[in-house]
Amino acid sequence: MTDSVRDLLIVGLRDAHAMENQAEELMERQVDRLTDYPDIHSRLERHLAETRTQKKRLEDCLESCGESPSSIKDMAMSFTGNLAALGHAMANDEVLKNTFANDAFEHYEIAAYKSLLTLCSLSGMNGLAPALQESLREEEQMAKWVEDNVEKVTRDFVTRQRSTAGVAGVAS
Ligand SMILES: [Fe+2]
Known part of the structure; x- marks a missing residue:
């Protein structure tokens, strides 16, 4: 029983x-294009x-389970595509769609870390828990920040649309 939970x-x-x-790729794609939104830019950079630290923590956890770095790399490739639709191409309301996508992604990560912590407990691998708890805490903080920012980013977006329209002589 414990062995099969350990495999899980x-x-x-x-x-x-x-x-x-995937999270790293999503944010890298967004961060360079967000210079008009300094709050989001700096929070995403943070x-x-x-996220890079979280990857390292997971690599350390896998090594503690006797897994080699090469097997980690192979598995990492297979995830690409599942959430590829979350990366939105340059569009008018890109900043809004990316905000929704980031909100969804952070909640996916929260669920994944909660599940991992349960598996740690069930398999007796409690030594991995503190590192995973730390990552969970960071995901929860980021999810909260994204949620708290939805109203502001929407208002900022509308303000920018209006000023762009004004410059083009199509003031609303
Ligand atoms: Fe995250």
Whole structure:
């Protein structure tokens, strides 16, 4: 029983590593284009750094389970595509769609870390829990920030649309 739960934990850790790779790609795609939104830009840069630390934590957890770095890399590739639709191409309301996507992604990550922590407990691998708890805490903080920012980013977006329209002589 414990062995099979341990196997589930290892699969979960690999999937979470792939998930964090995807998160890193999503944020890298967004961050350079958000210069008009300095609050989001700086918060995303901070979470990008956290995400890289989270990947390292997962690699350390996998090594503690006897997994080699090469197997981690292979699994990481397979996640790409699952949430590819969340990366929105340059569009008028890109900043809004990316905000919704980031909100969804952070909640996906929260669920994944809560599940991993349960598997740690069930398999007796409690030594991994503190690092995973730390990542969970960072995801929860980021999710809260994104949610709290939805109204502001929508208002900022409307203000920018209005000023652009004004410059073009199409004032509303
Ligand atoms: Fe995250």
